[in-house]
Amino acid sequence: MSMNKKIWMLGVVVLILLIFSPFWGTIRLNWQTIFANDSNSFIFWHLRVPRVLLGFVAGSILALSGLICQNLFKNNLATPDILGISSGAAAGAVISIKFKMHFSFFGMGSIYIFSYLGALLAVLFVFFIARMIKNSSLYTLLMSGVAISLFFSSIIVFFQYIFDFSDTFSLVRWLMGGISVAGYKEVIILSVLLLLFLLAIFLFRREFLLISAGDDFAQSKGLNISNFRILSFLGLAIVVGAVVSTCGPIGFVALIVPHLSRLLGSSQYSKTVLFSIFLGGGLLVLADLVARILIAPVDIPVGIVTSLLGAPFFLFLLFAQLKKTN
C-alpha cells in the first residue's frame, strides 16, 4: 500500500471515529435526538462534541510534542512526560488550584499561566543540569529529566497533603488526566495552538531534521544548535503547558504515537508529522471512548486508559532498544 493511501485511510478512519464517538457514552444517543431541543441534544452538542474535539486536538499536540522532543534529544524515549515537562506543568496547575488564585492575563486563566510557568521551570532545570554537566550525554539529560519529574511529583503530593482536603478529590481526578470538563473555549484555544505548532514544525522542518541527525553533524552543516534548542524548548513548554492545564497530565500518547508514526511514515519527516496528527488525535479520542463506555455509567479518567495501554508498550520499546544495542 502506498504511503499516501495509508495516510488517507487513517484520515478516513479517524474522521469516522470523530463522527460516531459523540453518540456513545453513558447515554446512547441517536440521530433523531441530537436535533431535538432537549437534554439529549444538549449532552451531544455541549458535552460530547467539545469533548471529542478536545481529545483530538490535545492528542495531536501531545503526539507532535513527543515527536519534536525525540528529535531534539535524538532518543525514542525522550518525551515531555519523561523529561519532567508535563509534571512541571501539572505542579504549576496544582499550586494555582491549591492557593485558590483566580486571575486572568490576556484572557488566560491562572491555571494556564501557572502551567506554562511550571513547564518552563522544568525546561530550565533540564537546561541548567545539561549546562552544569558539560559534555552532557543523552543519558545525563534523561536521568535529570527523571529526577525533575520526581521532584515535581513530590511537590504535587506535598501541597495536597499540607492543605485542607476540600478539593483534593477534584484535584486527584484532574491529575489522572481527563477531557470531560471541556467546553468550546478550550477547544478553540488548543486548536489555535495546534495550528501554530504545525506552522512552526513546517517552517523549521530542515532544522528539526538536522538536529535529529546528531549535534556535530548539525553544527557542521551550519545549524546553531544551542540557540535552536532554546527556541524549541520554549515552544514545547507553551504547547505542553496548555495541554496539561486543560486536560491534566495524560501520559504515554507522546511516547507511543511518534514511534508508530515513524514506522508507518518510513522515516519521512512530513509523513511522520501527518501520521502523528491523525494517530495522536485518534488514539486519545478512542481512549476517551473506552473510558466512557468500559464500565458505564462510571467515567474513567482517560489518563488511566492511556497509561494502561502505554506502560506495556513502553516496556516493549525499552526491550526492543536494549536488544538492538546488545
Added chain:
Amino acid sequence: MPLNWLVFFKLGKQLKIRDIVIKAANLSYFIGKKPILQDIDFSIQKNDFVLIFGQNGAGKSSLLKVLAGIVSAQKGFVSIAGRNIHDYSRKELATMLAYLPQSDEFVLPIMVKDVLLSGRYPYGALFQKFSHRDHALFQEAVEYFSLADLVYRNILTLSGGERQKVILATAFIQDVPIILFDEPMNFLDPGSIFQMIKMLQGLQRLGKTIVLVSHLIEYFFPYATKLLALKNGKKYYFGEKKFCPELFKAIYQVDYKRVFTENREIIFVNE
C-alpha cells in the same frame, strides 16, 4: 610596499606557494583540567590530503573538532582561509568546511534523501525552499557516489559502508573547499574501504582539501600528501609525506616496511 614584502611576493609566485586554507597556531585544548591538545601548530595548503594519525586518546578527534569549530581551543587560534574561525558564523563556516563525524551518531530513522539535502542547509535562508542548484547538486552527488538505490531508504537500515558513502556525499553536496573526516573506515570491509578512498581521491582531484583522521595508515599512506602525527596531545610530526619507519615506530610501536608496485608506494606492518 616595503622591499622585503615585494621579494616575498615574487618568491611566492616563483615557488607557487599555494594558499594556506587551514592554519593552527599554538592550539591548546583542555577538557576540565585535563590537557587534550598542547601547543599544536601547522598550516595546511589548498588541495592537500592530510592524514592525521596517532594512538587512541592522542587527541586526533579533538583536533578535528577544533578545526571544525565544533569545540573551541582555550589557547591559540585556528584560521580558515586567512580568517579566524571565531569570526565566521555557523552558516558561513559550513560553506567553507564540512566536518564528517563518526557515523554512529544516527539514532533516529531519517530518509537518506533528507540526510543528503541537509548539506544544502548553509545556503538556504530561513524557511526557504530548496533551489534548482540544491537539487542539481543532489542529483550530481547521487550519480557521483552511485546512491540511486539508497535515496529513499532509512539511514539506520544501511550497512556501514553505505552509510559512510552517504555521509561523504553530504560533504560533496555541501560544496565546500575543505573536508574534515573522522575515522571514515571504522569497521568497513576492504572493498568498501577502497571505494571510500577512491571517492576521497576524486574529491581531492576536484580541488578540495582533505583532512582525515584514521588509524589505517597502510591504506591511506599512498594517497596522502602530508602527515600529521600526534602523541599524547602534542604534535610529533607534521610535514610532507615521507616514509619514515622511526616515525611509525614511535607512534604505534611496530615496524613498518615499504615496497613499490606499479608506481605505488605501499607500506605494511612487518612484525
